[in-house]
Amino acid sequence: MQKENFTLKTQDRQANSVTLKSDDFIDFKVPDAQKLDTTYIVILLDMSGSMSKNSKGDNTQKLAGATAAIEKFLDSAKQQNLDIKISLVPFGYAGNIPCNHLYEVNQDNIATDYPFVELNNSELNTKLSEYKSVNVCAATDIHQPLIAASQHLRAKFKEHTQQKPQEIPPRLVTILLSDGFDTKSNQETEQMKEVLLQSPKINVHTLGYGESLKELKNRAICNRNIPDAKLTPQNVIANCRLSKGNINEFAIDEPKLKDIAQSTGGTYQISSNADIVAQNLIKVLKTLREYQITYQQPGATAAGTYQTTVEVSNSSLEDDISTTEAIYLNYLVYDPLPLTERLIILFLILLLGSSGIISWRMWSQKLKSQAEALS
Structure with a gap:
């Protein structure tokens, strides 16, 4: 991303706000990618039965x-040449249909079955080839793998x-790639988010592989109109059907995936095209970069405190990004004294110092004479 993609919004204690555009920045730096902090990434790969279907975007089998x-x-x-350690974790759970290929990852087995490895570890590509050939049939549950991934990352941290x-603490990232939804309640989702938001911080990036709910609704036959604001997989499944195929296999829980990403400082993307899914994954690498912005606070007062929010906009992203935690800056300023006043102060300091030395010598001589x- 470039300097023009960034906007700063500052606000003082009296709620007076100022917006700073890129032209207002004094300096803008992007550190060398090779100097970025160590990052541990858990990639959660959906191995549910719907991943065996072809995507509507390019007719590619979704798992492939x-x-x-x-x-x-x-x-x-x-x-x-990024300093990244990867844990590749497939997930798929028992459902209503008998299945011989389950990947029931949980807090007890994730560390032993899916350890972190270096990027150049050939086992990663071997496992991907193995997973690609699986006749997937499991059910989707995103809650258990996300909770397990958070424990896995924090243990490694x-x-x-x-x-x-002596090193800067590593970054922790989870990437969830899924084409479906689960039936967990809102309460269970909130409990999961509480785990995700514990310290140290974990950024969760969610990628939906398939059609958006709006696209699915538009190609389905629905018995009533569903406003965009009420588009949920439950509403679409309950009120719409496809002329061919089971609509359950194409519904993605966009609201939940977006909420998880935004709550944890991650990004949410969706596409039914395999190439775009790959591009969306690669975009996650850009979020690991650190951008340094130098600016001067307009109208700053001595010892003033300002709440600063950084906003990032990019036409290649579906949504703009904003810092989830505001930054507070104490802005300390001073007026330099004129040269004449500084010279007077220096003279007085020297005079006092000299007087002290002379007095000490006189006192010392007196004691010596008395002795x-x-x-």
Whole structure:
């Protein structure tokens, strides 16, 4: 991203706000990608039965498209020589249909079954090839793998900081790639988010692979109109049907995926095209960059405190991004004294210092004389 993509909004304690555009910045820097902090990334790959279907975007089998997208993501990270450790985690749970290929990841098995490895570890590509050929049949549950991933990352964070206490703590990232939805209640979702938002911070990026709910509704036959504001997978499934195929297999829980991403400082993207899914994955690498902005606070007062929010806009992203936590800056200013006043102060300091030295020498000589007289 470029300087023009950034906007700063500041506000003082009296709620007086100022917007600063890129032209107002004093300086803008993008650090070298090779100097970025170590990052641990858990990639959650949906292995539910619907991933065996072809996508409507390019008629590619979704599982094949997803694994190819992850391969491109890994290649891009290697080309940029990023310090990234990867844990590739497939997930798929028992449902109403018998299934011989379950990937029931949980907090007990994720660390042992899916350890973090270096980007150049050939096992990553071997596993992707293996997953691509699986006759998937499991059910979707995004809650369990997200909670397990958070525990996996935080355990690695603790281990890393204990082994390398002198280094900057690593970044923690989860990437969820899914084409469906689960039936967990809103209360269960909120409980999951509480786990995700614990410290240290984990950014969760969610990628929907398939049609948006609006696209699905438009090609379906619905018994009533569903406003965009009320588009949920439950409403679409309950009121719409497809002329061919089961609509359940195409519904993605966009509101939930978007909410998870925004709550954790991640990004949300959706596409039914495998190439675009790969591009969306690679965009996650850009979020690992740090941008340094130098600016002068307009109308700053001495010792004033200002709440600063950074907003990022990009035409290639579906939504603009804003910092979830505001930054508070204490703005300390001073007026330099005129040269004559500084010289006067310097003279007085020297005079006082000299007087102190002379007084000490006189006192010292007096004590010496008294001692000689007594002897």
